[in-house]
Amino acid sequence: MKSNSWKIVFAGCLLLLGATGAQAKDSSPFTVSLKYTPQESVGAASVLLAPGLSDRPVVLTLADGRSGSDPAVIGENANDDQVSPMRASNDPLAWANDVLKRNAADWGIKTADKAPLTLAGKLVRLRALESKKAVGSTYTAEVQVSFTLKDARGGTLWEGVAAGDSTRYGRKHSEENISEILSDATKQAFANLFNNAGLQDAWAGKGKPVASVSSAPAAAPAAPAIAPADLLADLVKLKKQGFSTDLLVDYVNQKSLSKTLSADDMGKWKAAGMPDEVLKAALAKGKS
Numbered sequence: 001m002k003s004n005s006w007k008i009v010f011a012g013c014l015l016l017l018g019a020t021g022a023q024a025k026d027s028s029p030f031t032v033s034l035k036y037t038p039q040e041s042v043g044a045a046s047v048l049l050a051p052g053l054s055d056r057p058v059v060l061t062l063a064d065g066r067s068g069s070d071p072a073v074i075g076e077n078a079n080d081d082q083v084s085p086m087r088a089s090n091d092p093l094a095w096a097n098d099v100l101k102r103n104a105a106d107w108g109i110k111t112a113d114k115a116p117l118t119l120a121g122k123l124v125r126l127r128a129l130e131s132k133k134a135v136g137s138t139y140t141a142e143v144q145v146s147f148t149l150k151d152a153r154g155g156t157l158w159e160g161v162a163a164g165d166s167t168r169y170g171r172k173h174s175e176e177n178i179s180e181i182l183s184d185a186t187k188q189a190f191a192n193l194f195n196n197a198g199l200q201d202a203w204a205g206k207g208k209p210v211a212s213v214s215s216a217p218a219a220a221p222a223a224p225a226i227a228p229a230d231l232l233a234d235l236v237k238l239k240k241q242g243f244s245t246d247l248l249v250d251y252v253n254q255k256s257l258s259k260t261l262s263a264d265d266m267g268k269w270k271a272a273g274m275p276d277e278v279l280k281a282a283l284a285k286g287k288s
Contacts, residue, residue: 030077030086030130032175034095036102038183045164045184045191047107050200057110058117058149058203062100064093065122065146067253068246069277074182075128075141076244077173083242086128086178096123099186107194117157117203121147121193124161126186128178137174141166141181143189149202158202164188225258228265231282236272245275252281 064071071093075086088095100121104111125144130137142165149158166184170177193199235248243251261269261283269279 030084030173031089032074032086032178033089034074034092034182035179036095036099036183037176037179038187039168039180045188047103047109047191047194049108049194050204053200053203054108054110056117056203057112057115058119059113059115060101060104060109060111060119060121062093062097062121062123062145065124066126067249070246073244073246074126075130075178076247077130077132079132083244083247085244086130092126093123096126096186099183100190103187103190104194107191109194116152118150119147120150121145125163126182128182130173130178132172136169137172137177139166139168139170139174139177139181141178141185143182143185145189145193147193147199149199158199160193160196160199162189162193162196164190164192225256227258228261228282229268231255231257232265232269232272232274235274235278239273245277248275248278249281252278252285255285257282257285 070085070087071091072087072089073085074088074092077084077086101111122145123143124146125142127143128139128141130139142163144161144163146161147159148156150156164185164187166181166188168177168181231252235251238248238251261279266279266283269282
């Protein structure tokens with residue numbers, strides 16, 4: 001009898017340890033080795049250059065303009081109320097640069113280190129989200145890039161923003177699926193950039209320089225300003241649900257505050273456990 005009781009207790013401990021290990025695995029960072037694997041079956045992004053542009057080389061660069069303290073973070077894994085970071089084992093900026101230059105060559109765009117025109121870009125957003133389902137996962141990706149075309153004297157000829165997105169259903173924790181959706185979204189963003197009529201006109205030397213043109217959809221009307229106390233309440237809820245600091249900063253950046261944070265407000269936010277990055281973002285959103 002005692003022997004059977006001991007076996008039951010031991011089996012229960014093993015089950016508990018297994019569940020704890022599985023939970024820890026779900027909440028730990030998921031590391032992905034990014035590869036460029038666009039899915040032609042989903043729909044290939046292509047570029048149609050105006051006549052003569054393929055003979056006008058540019059200096060093509062891409063810098064990192066993403067927010068967040070860890071450049072390796074490329075998204076999140078969401079499972080019910082648990083959210084864990086998704087990280088890249090290789091450099092996301094170097095990967096995006098490779099995608100840009102590889103596609104630029106395929107689309108007939110010539111680049112040269114000493115070209116008279118410079119197309120300088122910033123990677124504003126590179127984000128993937130895995131939402132776990134009962135069977136498999138849904139993957140979504142969003143990519144946003146901003147670019148400035150300058151002449152040999154450094155004068156701005158054109159400025160614009162381009163975006164791309166992708167959605168796919170696949171296996172849980174699939175590095176392959178994550179690379180696929182980020183590849184599709186990134187390729188689409190660059191295709192939207194080079195297809196922009198304003199960029200092509202400025203590139204060809206037609207018309208006057210354009211101060212700001214965007215190939216991304218027009219921005220929606222600004223939402224009403226929110227009070228610091230109400231924004232803090234939202235952030236506390238999100239933090240309790242396990243959202244990362246980067247996501248909290250993104251949430252703040254989407255809001256407009258009715259007034260600048262006072263010293264009392266800052267004390268309340270700090271007491272509520274808000275990271276310094278979130279406080280800095282809120283201070284920058286104060287009403288001017």
